[in-house]
Structure formats: structure tokens, C-alpha cells
Amino acid sequence: MIQRETSVIPSRAHRSPDGPVRTCVGCRKRELAVELLRVAAVPDRPGNCAVIVDSAGNLPGRGAWLHPVQQCLEAALRRRAFVRALRITGSPDTSAVVEYVNASHGAEESGPPVREQVAKNMSTP
Numbered sequence: 650m651i652q653r654e655t656s657v658i659p660s661r662a663h664r665s666p667d668g669p670v671r672t673c674v675g676c677r678k679r680e681l682a683v684e685l686l687r688v689a690a691v692p693d694r695p696g697n698c699a700v701i702v703d704s705a706g707n708l709p710g711r712g713a714w715l716h717p718v719q720q721c722l723e724a725a726l727r728r729r730a731f732v733r734a735l736r737i738t739g740s741p742d743t744s745a746v747v748e749y750v751n752a753s754h755g756a757e758e759s760g761p762p763v764r765e766q767v768a769k770n771m772s773t774p
């Protein structure tokens with residue numbers, strides 16, 4: 650007796666039909682990794698780190714995952730979720746992530762008007 654299965658689902662991944670699932674550090678919802686932005690911490694200056702977008706997905710070390718939208722970014726920044734998720738200390742420079750989200754946001758979607766936040770001056774020690 651030949652039985653054909655139309656759905657190809659690996660038995661060990663029954664909870665993630667389309668790939669690995671990660672948790673967004675902004676809204677704390679679980680999402681497919683492909684839908685999320687991976688960020689990682691890199692040494693910026695002594696005692697401080699910069700959080701950058703790991704677009705290639707090959708940066709070493711810890712990563713955090715985030716929906717590439719303003720809402721989740723702001724929530725993550727407000728709650729210092731990057732600091733906790735990436736196990737870093739101090740106030741990381743997150744301008745790269747902010748710029749990335751700002752750039753990817755906009756043209757396509759015409760959501761509710763988001764009041765733009767003025768970038769912080771990063772000269773404060």
C-alpha cells in the first residue's frame with residue numbers, strides 16, 4: 650500500500666512550519682526568523698558596544714531578534730531589551746538599527762503617521 654503525503658513536515662519541527670522561530674525583543678511575540686531582523690552587539694569603544702543589524706546573518710556572538718518596524722524598535726529601546734538580550738552593559742549605540750528600521754519603513758506601507766524621533770546626540774559620555 651502506497652501512501653502519499655502532500656505535506657512535508659519534519660517531525661521535529663512541527664511547531665515551526667517554515668523555519669526557525671525567534672522571539673521579537675520588542676513585542677515579545679514569536680515569529681519566524683525570516684520575518685525578523687537579527688541584530689548583534691559589536692565592540693564600539695572600550696567599555697561600550699554598538700548594536701548593529703546582522704543582515705548577512707553571520708556575525709559571531711549573541712544575537713537578538715526584532716520586527717523591523719518602528720513600534721517594536723521603540724519598545725525594545727525603551728525597555729533596554731537589547732542590553733538584556735545581548736548581555737551587554739552600558740548604553741549601546743543603536744543608531745545603526747534605528748537607521749535601518751527608518752529606512753525600511755515608509756515607502757511601502759502607509760500606516761498611521763509616526764512622529765519621528767530626533768536622534769539622540771551620541772556625544773554624551
Ligand SMILES: [Zn+2]
Nearest residue numbers: 673676716721
Ligand atoms: Zn515585534
